[in-house]
Amino acid sequence: MVHRTHRTAPPPPHLGPSRGPKLYAGRLSPFHKHISRFQNWTSASVAKLPDTISAKDLGKLLGITDRWVRDLEKQGVLKRKARGQYDPCECVQAFVGWKARAEVEKVGPALKDTLRERREQEIAQRIAIRDRTLINFDEALAALETICGLFLAAISGLPAQITREHGERTRIEGICDAVRRRLSNRFAEVMEAVRAGKPVGGAEPEDDA
Structure with a gap:
């Protein structure tokens, strides 16, 4: 039979999940x-x-x-x-x-x-960044914005290149302005989708895995 006596000793260390690494x-x-x-x-x-x-x-x-x-x-x-x-x-x-x-x-x-x-x-x-097979996101987005800006600026200059007749030029400018606004809005939507990693133009985003 084990003889039980009272003793004073420190309890074992608490190593539960809250304190574990x-x-x-x-x-x-x-x-x-x-x-x-x-x-x-x-x-x-x-x-x-x-x-x-x-x-x-x-x-x-x-x-x-x-x-x-x-x-x-x-x-x-x-x-x-x-x-x-x-x-x-x-x-x-x-x-x-x-x-x-x-x-x-x-x-x-x-x-x-x-x-x-x-x-x-x-x-x-x-290595991929050095070899330019992988491009920084901000760098790619800046290039896209530059291309879109050049394209919209080119549309704005079309009426003057097409005709010098004031009435016809005004009519063409109205058409170009409407197209430029639609493209500008669409470009903004595409860039925002790219930033958020959402599908662009119906394409599914690539899986990170």
């Missing part, structure tokens, strides 16, 4: 499953724990089997205080720390792969 959010569910039982511990609840407990009781406390407890002891993660007895507070803290390190090591290679892929994409983008 955001980078690993969603990837540590097995880890959180093990430590969630310790998140609401208080000094009062810790004080009710006995000085030592058996491997079976420690396994129940940690949510693992007593065989796993002994395996962790062989690995140096958990330490016995006496024959078959363990300090529950020390073992909980050691177990939580071990699980945290193990999960970070799992995520590490994937994180390195992600950073390497992003670096490769950045280099490829710089």
Whole structure:
């Protein structure tokens, strides 16, 4: 029978999702499953724990089997205080720390792969800009505005080139002005659609993927 005595010891560290690194959010569910039982511990609840407990009781406390407890002891993660007895507070803290390190090591290679892929994409983008196979959006938009402006200016000069007769010239100017206004409005709509990434002229926007 385990003799229970009151004790004072710091509670295990709170390592719930709110304090864990955001980078690993969603990837540590097995880890959180093990430590969630310790998140609401208080000094009062810790004080009710006995000085030592058996491997079976420690396994129940940690949510693992007593065989796993002994395996962790062989690995140096958990330490016995006496024959078959363990300090529950020390073992909980050691177990939580071990699980945290193990999960970070799992995520590490994937994180390195992600950073390497992003670096490769950045280099490829710089090469494309240098070779002019990729044009900056603002630069392309400025070129489009210049072309549209030249086109509208050319329309405005057509009446004087077509006739010198005042009445006919006035009639043609009215037609050109109406066409210029429609084109100007349409050009503005197209450029706004391009800025917003919306379809232009019925064409579907390209998928970023």
